[in-house]
Amino acid sequence: MKRDFHLVVLLLVIFGCSLASLTLWKVVTSRDRALEEVNIHGLNLTQALSTYSEGIVRQSSLLLLGLVERLETEGSAPAQIERLGMLVRRQQPLMPQLSGVSIFDKQGRWLMSSNRPMPAGANSSDRAYFIHHRDDPSREPFIGPPIRSRSNQEWVITISRRFNDARGEFAGVVAVTLGVENFLRLFGQIEVGQEGAIGLSYTDGSLLVRYPFREQDMGRNFSQSPIYAKYLVDKSVGTASFTSSLDGVERLYAFRKSDRLPLVTTVALGKREALSAWQLEAISSIVVLLGLLGLTGIIGWMLIRDIRRRIEVEGDLRVAQQQLLSSNQQLERLAMKDALTGLANRRCFDETLALEARQAQRDGTPLALMMIDIDHFKLFNDTYGHLAGDACLRDVSQLLEGCVRRPSDLVARYGGEEMGVVLPDTDSEGAVVIAQRMLELLAQRNSVHRSSPFGRITVSVGIACATGPELEQWQSLIETADQALYNAKAAGRNRLAVA
Missing domain, CATH: 3.30.450.20 (PAS domain)
Incomplete structure (x- = not known):
């Protein structure tokens, strides 16, 4: 239930952040789109006005040409x-x-x-x-x-x-x-807002005409303005945004240099006016966002309150469930353990071997299995009694388990005095090294066994290894390891044999 509480809080936070991010993204992209539309509109106007200005100059030039020809001839x-x-x-x-x-x-x-x-x-x-x-x-x-x-x-x-x-x-x-x-009559028919302006000037920055008309601007030179100083140096058409040096108003400028005449047409729209529609849209989006966040917060608060109540009511039940779960886990662990040796039992051995075989088959890695039997164990029981035999089993089991270090390795009591060792991702050479270590440690311990030809407790080890498709029938790996164990015993015991 506490997890549900945290999950609800997390979902509310994610929903709120996602909604806010989406709204912010929408506001930012709509602003960029509005600015782009203004720039495109400005460039279209500069094209139209440049064509208009060039037409007037061309008509005037043709009229002058006719008059000059008549003056020179007549x-x-x-x-x-x-x-x-x-x-x-x-x-x-x-x-x-x-x-x-x-x-x-x-x-x-x-x-x-x-x-x-x-x-x-x-x-x-x-x-x-x-x-x-x-x-x-x-x-x-x-x-x-x-x-x-x-x-x-x-x-x-x-x-x-x-x-x-x-x-x-x-x-x-x-x-x-x-x-x-x-x-300027045509210029005045174009809607540029209260803060907009249209200008026609020479390429050297000298102003020819400006709309709205201001007498103090006539003959003024703008060669040091950003458009001339930064943009018209290497561009003939483009857009820019900066604050006007004439009236301090921030404007969006579109400019176009004539291909035929030394003229530059400029259309400037007030940035604040250009973004006024976007500002209304942004405010509306923010209001809707705040409303949705508020509604989500109320619903979330009611849901969290309900979860808290359920947590309080079901607290005792959760404790009981936890105790029952712990008991079941302990029983499950006991069901997988051999009561005498403390090793994994036969059931755990079979499940682990089947699982590791499937894993090794998927990964294409080797899987090694060792079958280990205590030599002349029946004679040990007959000589020293079953209690001593049980103690011998425990000692040998602890020694064998101490020889494997990886968490994935498993030492299990297979049955009677026989043990099995599952070694994932291990080839025959690796298994041989572990088996030799087991034989060496038993020799160092030198536990007395008068009825054995060796005079001490020894084991025989059979090793089998498989990989890939060979693991599809994993039970055959046990048979192969058992056969190797039989070969080790037939060869004289106290040794290892590899299938």
């Missing part, structure tokens, strides 16, 4: 500029992000502005895009940093191309301006 006279203005105004509705198109001569003077009147004496020779094209003969489009428009103070991004004169020398710049607010 010139930049007022009539040609007027025709270009009409062309731009027809195409402008096709690009809602387009804020305007401007043309500048080689001194930076305004030749055309599609969206507003040209200010008198306006000059843009100090703009980064103008300086780039003036100093760089490349005909590739240039994406300039965000600037504030001088006409309407709007923040814009410029995409520009250089055009040359008939001699191939720098003649001016054509620039498309994209309003940041218009550019």
Whole structure:
């Protein structure tokens, strides 16, 4: 009953620990899964936004290419500029992000502005895009940093191309301006939460646009931020988690570097918001866990209380059962012992030999059996009497039993003055060593036997050994050992013979 009590406690502990571990595993794995889903969602958004940004830049570049070709073939006279203005105004509705198109001569003077009147004496020779094209003969489009428009103070991004004169020398710049607010219109349609942010920047870390729009971020450089310093060095796409240097909010970032343009698209989602659904699920799981543990504890307490009562009621009965069991065990031990010699009796011998034979057959190990008979024992009884004969049997039995040391070895009284020794995992050579030791000890003891030709008590030993299939009929091992014993007696006694 005490075992049942301990078992119930153990089961309750195991159940509680298993339930808690399972819940913890579920909470942790669901958190990892939620973070993985957020990262995948962020990467998908970066792909879509990168494609969107590349499309706008490509449309702007194609428009610039057409304008540059016309300027280089038709010139930049007022009539040609007027025709270009009409062309731009027809195409402008096709690009809602387009804020305007401007043309500048080689001194930076305004030749055309599609969206507003040209200010008198306006000059843009100090703009980064103008300086780039003036100093760089490349005909590739240039994406300039965000600037504030001088006409309407709007923040814009410029995409520009250089055009040359008939001699191939720098003649001016054509620039498309994209309003940041218009550019962010699609960004604003994407749900990123209260703490989320979307950004588009150059590969050198200069910020182009950010949603939500914050004017203090315009023109800011993030080349020292973790994304640029750690991840974009050897990766073009990936995810990361760190605290923003702008507002101190921990976010999950997904970033993607454009394959065609020097742009990096970043989508950041607030980690706390991203895990809000998981937190509700985790709290629910913990509440359910506590409820189950509480219910299990109540049931376990009731069960333990019942077991304790049964322990108290059945205490006396257990004591009586234990006493009865001890008595039965003592009787069983007595039933396996020979009353005269104290050795195992014939019943124990037969059961042990059968058991060891099956074990040796399974394991493929040898099993040795010795049959031992006291020489001229009948003459000893006739000469000294049966009481002396009994004492002789006891002395020889103790000597033989002292020659075997392993717990698995068995010395038994087989019948009359004959003893049997079962030696598991022992071959013939090992059995011979033990038998020789027995003969030597008897010789050293030199117990007197006047009726024996040797003048002292001696024994004859027959040894048989078998292994494998030979042990299937274990009774034959006794017959073989008996035959070896007969051979030892026929050869003159006080010796051993091996079958």
